[in-house]
Amino acid sequence: xxxxxxxxxxxxxxxxxxxxxxxxxxxxxxxxxxxxxxxxxxxxxxxxxxxxxxxxxxxxxxxxxxxxxxxxxxxxxxxxxxxxxxxxxxxxxxxxxxxxxxxxxxxxxxxxxxxxxxxxxxxxxxxxxxxxxxxxxxxxxxxxxxxxxxxxxxxxxxxxxxxxxxxxxxxxxxxxxxxxxxxxxxxxxxxxxxxxxxxxxxxxxxxxxxxxxxxxxxxxxxxxxxxxxxxxxxxxxxxxxxxxxxxxxxxxxxxxxx
Amino acid sequence: xxxxxxxxxxxxxxxxxxxxxxxxxxxxxxxxxxxxxxxxxxxxxxxxxxxxxxxxxxxxxxxxxxxxxxxxxxxxxxxxxxxxxxxxxxxxxxxxxxxxxxxxxxxxxxxxxxxxxxxxxxxxxxxxxxxxxxxxxxxxxxxxxxxxxxxxxxxxxxxxxxxxxxxxxxxxxxxxxxxxxxxxxxxxxxxxxxxxxxxxxxxxxxxxxxxxxxxxxxxxxxxxxxxxxxxxxxxxxxxxxxxxxxxxxxxxxxxxxxxxxxxxxxxxxxxxxxxxxxxxxxxxxxxxxxxxxxxxxxxxxxxxxxxxxxxxxxxxxxxx
Amino acid sequence: xxxxxxxxxxxxxxxxxxxxxxxxxxxxxxxxxxxxxxxxxxxxxxxxxxxxxxxxxxxxxxxxxxxxxxxxxxxxxxxxxxxxxxxxxxxxxxxxxxxxxxxxxxxxxxxxxxxxxxxxxxxxxxxxxxxxxxxxxxxxxxxxxxxxxxxxxxxxxxxxxxxxxxxxxxxxxxxxxxxxxxxxxxxxxxxxxxxxxxxxxxxxxxxxxxxxxxxxxxxxxxxxxxxxxxxxxxxxxxxxxxxxxxxxxxxxxxxxxxxxxxxxxxxxxxxxxxxxxxxxxxxxxxxxxxxxxx
Numbered sequence: 087x088x089x090x091x092x093x094x095x096x097x098x099x100x101x102x103x104x105x106x107x108x109x110x111x112x113x114x115x116x117x118x119x120x121x122x123x124x125x126x127x128x129x130x131x132x133x134x135x136x137x138x139x140x141x142x143x144x145x146x147x148x149x150x151x152x153x154x155x156x157x158x159x160x161x162x163x164x165x166x167x168x169x170x171x172x173x174x175x176x177x178x179x180x181x182x183x184x185x186x187x188x189x190x191x192x193x194x195x196x197x198x199x200x201x202x203x204x205x206x207x208x209x210x211x212x213x214x215x216x217x218x219x220x221x222x223x224x225x226x227x228x229x230x231x232x233x234x235x236x237x238x239x240x241x242x243x244x245x246x247x248x249x250x251x252x253x254x255x256x257x258x259x260x261x262x263x264x265x266x267x268x269x270x271x272x273x274x275x276x277x278x279x280x281x282x283x284x285x286x287x288x289x290x291x292x293x294x295x296x297x298x299x300x301x302x303x304x305x306x307x308x309x310x311x312x313x314x315x316x317x318x319x320x321x322x323x324x325x326x327x328x329x330x331x332x333x334x335x336x337x338x339x340x341x342x343x344x
Numbered sequence: 345x346x347x348x349x350x351x352x353x354x355x356x357x358x359x360x361x362x363x364x365x366x367x368x369x370x371x372x373x374x375x376x377x378x379x380x381x382x383x384x385x386x387x388x389x390x391x392x393x394x395x396x397x398x399x400x401x402x403x404x405x406x407x408x409x410x411x412x413x414x415x416x417x418x419x420x421x422x423x424x425x426x427x428x429x430x431x432x433x434x435x436x437x438x439x440x441x442x443x444x445x446x447x448x449x450x451x452x453x454x455x456x457x458x459x460x461x462x463x464x465x466x467x468x469x470x471x472x473x474x475x476x477x478x479x480x481x482x483x484x485x486x487x488x489x490x491x492x493x494x495x496x497x498x499x500x501x502x503x504x505x506x507x508x509x510x511x512x513x514x515x516x517x518x519x520x521x522x523x524x525x526x527x528x529x530x531x532x533x534x535x536x537x538x539x540x541x542x543x544x545x546x547x548x549x550x551x552x553x554x555x556x557x558x559x560x561x562x563x564x565x566x567x568x569x570x571x572x573x574x575x576x577x578x579x580x581x582x583x584x585x586x587x588x589x590x591x592x593x594x595x596x597x598x599x600x601x602x603x604x605x606x607x608x609x610x611x612x613x614x615x616x617x618x619x620x621x622x623x624x625x626x627x628x629x630x631x632x633x634x635x636x637x638x639x640x641x642x643x644x645x646x647x648x649x650x651x652x653x654x655x656x657x658x659x660x661x662x663x664x
Numbered sequence: 665x666x667x668x669x670x671x672x673x674x675x676x677x678x679x680x681x682x683x684x685x686x687x688x689x690x691x692x693x694x695x696x697x698x699x700x701x702x703x704x705x706x707x708x709x710x711x712x713x714x715x716x717x718x719x720x721x722x723x724x725x726x727x728x729x730x731x732x733x734x735x736x737x738x739x740x741x742x743x744x745x746x747x748x749x750x751x752x753x754x755x756x757x758x759x760x761x762x763x764x765x766x767x768x769x770x771x772x773x774x775x776x777x778x779x780x781x782x783x784x785x786x787x788x789x790x791x792x793x794x795x796x797x798x799x800x801x802x803x804x805x806x807x808x809x810x811x812x813x814x815x816x817x818x819x820x821x822x823x824x825x826x827x828x829x830x831x832x833x834x835x836x837x838x839x840x841x842x843x844x845x846x847x848x849x850x851x852x853x854x855x856x857x858x859x860x861x862x863x864x865x866x867x868x869x870x871x872x873x874x875x876x877x878x879x880x881x882x883x884x885x886x887x888x889x890x891x892x893x894x895x896x897x898x899x900x901x902x903x904x905x906x907x908x909x910x911x912x913x914x915x916x917x918x919x920x921x922x923x924x925x926x927x928x929x930x931x932x933x934x935x936x937x938x939x940x941x942x943x944x945x946x947x948x949x950x951x952x953x954x955x956x957x958x
Contacts (some may be wrong), residue, residue, distance in 0.1 A: 092453045096439070103441040166437050171498055174403050174431035175454035178423055268694075291687050298693050315696045322689045329682035336675045342359075342406040 089177045090185040097189020098196075101155065106193065109147050113201050116143055117208040133308075136212060137223055140205040141302050145230050148198055149261070152190070152234045156241025157253035159186040164343055173343075180335035187242055187331060194234050202227045219308035225316060226305035232323035233299040237261060239330040240294070246338040264296040294326050349506050349537035350379035350402065354411035357397050371397040373561045374411065379539055379554075381505075384532050386548040387541040389558035390649055395541035396434055398558070399510045402539075403431050415506060427455060430504035434511045434541075436495030440484035444475055444494050447483060448501055455502040469497045474523060488515040496524065500531065507531055509540035513547055525551060545645060557648060564648045572644050580617045582610045583632040584624055597623050611637065727763030730755055734769070738776045738784075739875070749785040752776060756794065760801075767805060770798030774811055775876055778819045783879070788819035807870065809833025810843065814863055817850060827851035842866075861887045882951070885930040889951055896927060896935065896943045910941040 101107070120139055160183065163169040172182065205223065210216055240260055244253035270290045298319055301311055355375040358368040372394040379385040387395045400406045402413055404420055418425040438447050445466055452462045470479045473493040478486070483494065492515045500507055512528070513521045528538055528551055542548055548555050549569045556566045565572055585606050597620065601608040608629075612620045621631065734755035756773040760766055776784050778791035795812045802808060813829035816822045827850040834843035842862070849859055861884060868880035899922050903911050914937060917923045927935045933949035945952035 089454055092450070096450055100439065100441055167433060167435075168437055168439055170400075170403070170405060170433035171431065171436060171438065171451065171495065173405060173423075174426055174429065174433075174499075175451055176423055176426040177454055291690060292683065295690055295693075298690075298697070312696060315693065318689055318693045318696065322686065322693060325682055325685045325689065329678060329686070332675050332678040332682075336672055340407070343400070 090181045090188060093172075093177070093182055093185025094188035094192060097159070097186055098192045101190070101193040106151065106155065107197060107200075109151070110197065110200050110204075113143055113147060114204055117204050121208045121211050133209060133213060133220075136205070136208055137226075137305055138302055140201075140208065141223070141226050141230070141305060144198060144201045144205070144227060145233075145302075147201070148194055148230055148234045149237060151194060151197065152237040153241055153254055153257050153261075155190055155193070156238045157245045157250045157257065159190060159242055159245060160338065161245040161250050161253070167343075169343060179339045183242065183246075183335050183338050184331065187238060187327075190238050191235055194238070195231060198227060198231050198234070217308070219310075222301075222305045222308055222311055225311050226301050228316070229299040229301055229319060232319055233296055235323050236294050236296075236326050236330070239327045239334070243330050243334040243337070246334050246341065260293065261296065264294045265300075266297075267293050267295040268297050295322075298322060347381055348378050348414075348417070349381045349383075350377070350385075350413070350415050350539055352377050352398070352402070352411065352413040355398065355401055355408055355413055356410040357394075357401060357406065358409045371561055372401070372558075375558075375563055376411075377556050377563065377566065379537060381537050382532065382535050383553040384528060384538045384540075384551050386552035386555040387539065387558060388543070388545065388548045388555045388645065389541075390543055393543075393558040394561040395543075395558055396510055397561075399434075399508055399539075399541055402508060403429075427502070428505040430499035430502065430507040432492075432495045432499040432507075432509040432512055435488075435514065436491055438483050438491065438494060438498075441482060443480050443482055444470060444486075444497070445479040447494065448498055451498045452501055457502070465501055469501050472527065473497045474520075489517060489520055492516055492524075493520070496527065500527070504536070506537045506539070509538065511542060512540050513542060513544060521547070557645065559648050565644075577614060577636040577638055579611050579613055579637040581633075581635045581637055582612065582617075582620065582624070583634075584608050584610070584629040585632060587628050587630070595623070595627065598627065607632065727759045727761075727766050727769075730759035730762065731766060731769050734759060734773065734776075749776075749781070752785045753787070753790060760794075760798070764798075764801035767798070767802060767808075770795055770802075770808060771811060771871075772876060774798075774815060775879075778815055779879075788815060791815055792820070804836070806833045806836035806839040806843070809836070809839075810866065810870075813846065813850075814867070817855070817863065818860070821855065823850050823854040857887055857891060885951055888930040889945070892927065892929065892935070893943045899923065900937075900941060900943070904941070911937075913937055 117136075117140060120136055160169075163172070169182075173179065202224065205227075206216065206220070209220060209223075237257060241253060241257045244256045248256070267290050271287055301315075304311055352375050355372060356370070357372040358370050361367050361369045375394075375398055377385075387398060389395050397406070401408050402415065402420055404423065413420045416425055416428055439450075442450065448466045448469065449462055452465065457465070466479070467476075470476045473496055475490065475493050475497070478490065483491065486494065492512070496509070496512060499509065507528075509528075512524050516524060525547070528540070531538055540551075552569060554566060554568050555572065557564045557572070584601075586608065597610070598608070601610040603609075610620070610624075617634070621634075624631065734752060737751055737755060738749065752773075756769060756777070759769050760773075763769075774791040774795045777794060778784060778786075778788040780786045792812065792815050795808055795815065799805075799808045799812065809829050809832055813826045813833065816826035816829055827847045830843050830847035830850065833839050834841075834847055846859065846863070849856070853859075864880045864883040864887065868877055868884060871877055871880070899917060900911070903917065903920075903922065911917050914923060914926055914935070918925060929935055929945055929949055929951055931949050931951050933946040933951075936944045936946055938944050
C-alpha cells in the first residue's frame with residue numbers, strides 16, 4: 087500500500103508541475119464575474135444562479151480533468167517508456183495502477199475543494215451570510231467528486247488497452263449514456279421485443295448511473311439531501327470503482343509493454 | 345546467493361503483427377542461457393536480434409510465449425526480487441518534470457531506504473555518474489547522454505545483486521563510455537552480476553567474461569570472447585624501420601612488407617618468425633614490435649550474421 | 665505466471681459480486697431519489713433567453729435536446745396518464761427559443777399542448793399562442809396556418825378565427841388548394857362532420873409522428889362511427905314508428921331487409937344495441953375504449 091502511495095504522490099506532483107491547477111484561476115474569474123453580474127440580471131434568485139452555475143463549473147472542469155488526464159495516466163507512461171524503469175522496482179502492476187488512480191483522485195479532490203471554497207466565498211459575498219441550507223452545496227460537491235472517481239476509473243481502464251483518442255471517446259460515451267440510464271429503464275418499450283427489452287434493462291445496470299449524483303437542483307434550491315443517499319452513493323461509487331479498477335488491473339497485468 | 349544469477353530455459357516470444365494482429369513474428373526463440381553470479385555477461389547481436397526482447401522478458405515488461413526464466417533463483421513473475429535487481433532500459437526516458445535528484449529519490453522510495461540514507465546515496469551516485477552539478481535541473485533539460493547517466497544511477501542506486509543494462513553505452517561520448525565501463529567493472533569487483541546488451545563489439549570484448557551472440561532471435565554461441573573466436577593465432581605481425589632506404593634490388597622479404605612513412609609492416613606465418621627476424625636484422629632493420637594476429641569477435645560475428653542473412657526472412661522486421 | 669492467474673480468478677469473483685451489489689444499491693438509491701424528487705421535475709433554467717446566451721453556438725443542438733426531452737416527457741406522462749403536464753410548456757418554450765425554426769416542435773407541440781388531459785396538457789389557448797409565435801418566426805411555412813386553423817376549429821370551436829387562419833394560409837404560394845375551400849366552408853357552415861373528417865385526414869396524411877397519426881386515425885374512425893350511428897338510429901326510429909316497439913336486435917332488422925348485414929364499426933367490431941334501443945360500440949372495440957377515456 088505504501089508503494090501505491092508513492093506512485094499517487096508522484097502523480098499529484100506531476101499534475102501540479104504541469105500547471106493543471108491553473109484552471110482554478112479560470113474558476114475564480116468565473117465566480118467573480120457571476121458575483122458582480124448576478125445582482126444585475128436577476129432579483130431574488132442570486133443564490134440559485136450562483137450555486138447552479140458554480141456547481142456546473144465544478145463538474146465540467148472536473149470532468150475535463152478526469153477524462154483528459156485520466157486517459158493519459160497509464161498511456162503516457164507506456165508511450166514515453168517512463169514505466170520501464172519504474173516496473174523494475176519492487177512494485178506490482180496493480181499497485182502502480184491504483185497509485186495512478188489515487189494520485190489523480192487526490193489532484194481532483196484538491197482542485198474541487200479549492201473550487202468549493204471559492205463557491206462559498208462568492209455566496210458569502212453576495213448574501214453577506216451563509217445559511218445552514220448552503221451545506222447542501224457541500225453534498226453536491228462531494229457527489230461530483232464521487233462521479234469523477236468513476237470517470238477516472240473508466241478512463242484508466244480504457245487507456246490500459248487503447249489509444250487516448252479512443253479512450254476519450256469511450257469514457258465520454260459512457261458518461262453521456264450514464265446520464266440517461268434512468269430513461270432507458272423507464273421506457274419499458276425499447277426494442278419492441280419484450281425478452282430483448284428485459285435484457286436491455288438488465289444491461290443498463292452494467293452502466294454507471296450518473297443520475298444518482300445529480301443533486302444540483304436540490305442544492306440550488308437548498309433542499310436537504312437524505313443521509314441515506316449520501317451513504318448509498320458513496321458505496322455505489324466505491325463498488326463501481328472497485329469493479330472497473332479490478333478489470334483494469336487484470337488487463338494491465340497481462341499487457342505486453344511495447 | 346545461488347551460483348546462477350540468471351537462468352533462462354527455452355525463453356520464446358512471439359509478437360502479433362499485421363493490422364489484425366493475426367500473424368505472428370518470432371522475436372526470440374528458445375533462449376537458454378545461464379549467467380553465473382559475479383560475472384559480466386554480454387548479449388551481443390545486431391539491431392533486431394532479440395536482445396531487448398530477452399531483457400524485457402527478464403524484467404517482466406513482456407510475457408513469454410513459452411519457456412521460463414529465473415533470477416537469483418526466483419521466477420521472473422515474482423516482483424519481490426526486483427529489490428535485488430537494477431535495470432537500465434534502452435534509451436531511457438524519465439518523468440521530465442522531476443529533477444535528477446527527485447527522480448532518484450522517487451525510485452529509491454520503493455526500496456525501503458530511510459530518508460537520510462536516500463539523501464546520502466543520491467549525492468554519491470550523482471557524483472559517480474558525473475552529474476553532481478546537474479542534480480537540481482529538471483530532466484526535460486537533459487541531453488541524451490545525461491539521461492543515460494541518470495538511468496544508470498537509478499539502476500544501481502539501491503546496490504542490487506544483479507544489474508541488467510540494455511545498451512548502456514548508447515548515446516554516450518567516448519569519455520562517457522569509458523566511465524560506464526569503469527562503473528561496470530567496479531560493480532563486478534563488488535561481486536555483482538551484470539548482464540548487458542550491446543551491438544558494439546569492442547565493448548563486449550573489453551568487458552565481458554562471457555558473451556551470448558543473438559542473431560535473428562536465436563542464440564548462436566555462448567562463451568568467453570576468446571573461446572568464441574578461438575585461441576588460434578593465424579600469424580605474426582612485425583613492425584620495423586630501416587636505417588636507410590632499401591636498395592633498388594631489394595630482397596624478396598622487403599618487397600612483401602607494406603611501407604607507411606618510415607615504417608614497414610610485415611605479416612608472416614608463426615613458424616617463419618625467427619627466420620624472418622634474422623633476415624631483417626641482416627638487412628639492418630630495427631625491430632619495433634612483434635604481435636600475434638588473432639581472429640576477432642567481429643569476424644565471428646560477421647560470419648554468423650552473414651550466414652543468417654543468407655537464410656530467407658529471418659531478421660527483416662525489427663523488434664517492437 | 666501464478667500471480668497473473670490468481671488475479672484473473674479474483675476478477676471472476678469481483679465482477680458478479682460487484683455488479684450484484686451495484687444492482688441492489690441502485691434499487692435503494694432509486695427508491696430514495698424517487699421519494700426526494702417527487703416535486704422535482706424541474707428545468708433548472710426556465711428562461712429561454714438565458715439558456716440561449718449560455719448555449720453559445722450550440723443553441724440549435726441544445727434546442728434538439730430540449731425538444732427530445734419534451735417528446736420524452738410527453739410520452740412518459742401520457743403513458744402514465746398523469747393529470748398534469750406542467751413541464752411541457754417550459755420545454756417547448758425552451759426548444760423554440762433556442763431554435764425558432766424548429767418547425768417540428770410547433771407542429772407537434774401544439775397538439776400535445778391542446779389535447780385535453782390525459783391525452784395532452786389541455787391548454788388550447790397556450791397552443792394557439794405557440795403556433796402564432798411559430799408563424800411569426802416562420803411566415804413562409806403555410807402548414808402552421810393549417811395547425812392554427814385546426815386548433816380554432818376543433819379545440820376552441822371558434823369558427824370565424826378558424827376560417828381566417830385557413831384563408832391567411834391559403835394566400836401562401838405553396839399552400840394547397842383545399843386551404844381556401846376550408847376557409848369558405850367553415851365560414852359558411854361552422855362545424856360539420858365533413859370538415860372535421862377532412863381536417864383529421866389531412867393531419868393523418870401529413871404527419872410522421874406515430875402518436876399524432878394514431879390519434880388522427882382514431883378521430884377519423886370516430887367521425888365515421890358517428891355517421892354510422894346516426895343512420896342506424898334513423899332505421900331504428902323508422903322501425904319503432906311502424907311497430908311501436910323496439911326490435912329484438914339487429915337480426916330482426918336484417919330479416920326485414922332494413923339492414924343488408926350485421927353493422928360493423930370502422931374498427932371492425934359489431935355495433936351493439938342496448939335494451940333502451942341505443943346503438944353502442946362493442947365493449948371490446950378500440951373505439952369504445954377511446955370514447956370512454958375522453
